[in-house]
Amino acid sequence: MPDDQRPRPMGFVVPMGGDPQSVRQRVEALEMLLERSFRIPGINYPVGLDAVVGLVPVLGDVVTTVMGAYLVWEARNLNMPRWKLWRMGANVALDTALGLVPVVGDAADFLFRSNTMNLKIIKRHLDKHHPAARMIDG
Template sequence: MGLYSWPVKYVARKVFGDVEIGNSGEDPFFEEVEFEKKSFWSGSSRIVRKKRDKSIPTFIPEADRRVLKKVRKRAYRLDLAFHLCGVRFGWLGIIGILPVIGDFLVLYLSLMVYREALKVTGGLPTVVTTQMLSNIAIDFGLGLIPIVGDIIGVCYKANSRNVLILEKHLKHRYNKVQVPRAK
């Protein structure tokens, strides 16, 4: 953990609790897989962990899979594209540094991700829409606070949270409609 990242992570933990986007089980973009790697020379094996792109479940229809994939890609660029001193941040963290104008640009880009999520077949229910818009509103409100708000906004990652909400909604919606197994 870098010298500069400790204060940021400490403040984020105090403000938002122990929920961190990017840790195991909560990462909307990557999943960790284990596999056995055998040595060429000795023949011994060991278990290796690697990250790979998170797969979209096959029971989700193709149109919704495309929407989810596009939302994931945009959210990743906006929230987690760069890595500095142990902190992941994206274009929103850079744009948010600009006073007032940057905050409105961040709001606009986040609303574009939300608008893309609305293209899901059948639309989104009110509960999901409210959760997503409240994440964007919290991020915008925090971003208006000079300097500290920008740091907290980088840690909050509203678009990544919205991707998790959308993915959970799609899994819940289509997992019920599975084909019964033949006996």
């Protein structure tokens, strides 16, 4: 197995290439980590690091904003149109603004999933402009 394809500690592969297929796998892995890492027992609702780390005042919001901005940076590297990048940036900015409001922001992190929305924008772009990067979701 090539060094850049070896399994990581969390059990999924994070490719390091700049090709659309590698970018797709990276952004899907990051979105999964930020939005759907585990489920809340009893109600079976998926949450991720965005909601958990967001509970830490200020620092948690800074960390999750940087991680969300990484998705926008990956989209920029795919030469996505500026209007899509602005839309993705607005999703991250709104998530950050909501997260800064005490208590309300913590609840909003469970409901407003900017990273999932941004992943959908990237996937639609890749499906249209790089059909070879398509994967069967399973």
